[in-house]
Amino acid sequence: MSTLKFLLRLAWGASVWTLVGCLWVVALARDALGIARGAAAGRRAAARGTVVCERGHATLLWGKFECGSCGFRYTGSALWCPNKECPAPATAFINCSEPSCGLSIPSPSRWGSP
Ligand SMILES: [Zn+2]
Numbered sequence: 766m767s768t769l770k771f772l773l774r775l776a777w778g779a780s781v782w783t784l785v786g787c788l789w790v791v792a793l794a795r796d797a798l799g800i801a802r803g804a805a806a807g808r809r810a811a812a813r814g815t816v817v818c819e820r821g822h823a824t825l826l827w828g829k830f831e832c833g834s835c836g837f838r839y840t841g842s843a844l845w846c847p848n849k850e851c852p853a854p855a856t857a858f859i860n861c862s863e864p865s866c867g868l869s870i871p872s873p874s875r876w877g878s879p
């Protein structure tokens with residue numbers, strides 16, 4: 766193998782790995798941004814005391830709820846199921862309190878506690 770060929774091959778390999786590295790960094794940054802956004806949304810929702818469903822109904826985070834993970838019914842915070850046997854550390858979703866709606870709203874506390 767000539768030196769030129771070897772150098773070309775080296776350059777090609779380096780550029781491929783640089784590209785892969787860049788994509789990896791971009792993917793990591795996107796994940797970090799998503800988690801940060803989720804945590805910020807959780808804090809905002811906790812400060813407001815409500816979450817809003819897809820149709821725009823505000824549901825209070827305090828009241829009577831049924832846990833989306835284990836079906837436990839309780840009064841308290843919509844985000845934390847008091848059932849000790851519950852497999853979820855935090856409620857995965859909340860159902861809209863509007864009787865005609867009932868859509869599920871993803872829990873804003875999924876990433877970071879409020
Ligand atoms: Zn609704």
Ligand SMILES: [Zn+2]
Pocket residue numbers: 832833834835836837846847848851852853
């Ligand atoms: Zn539960």
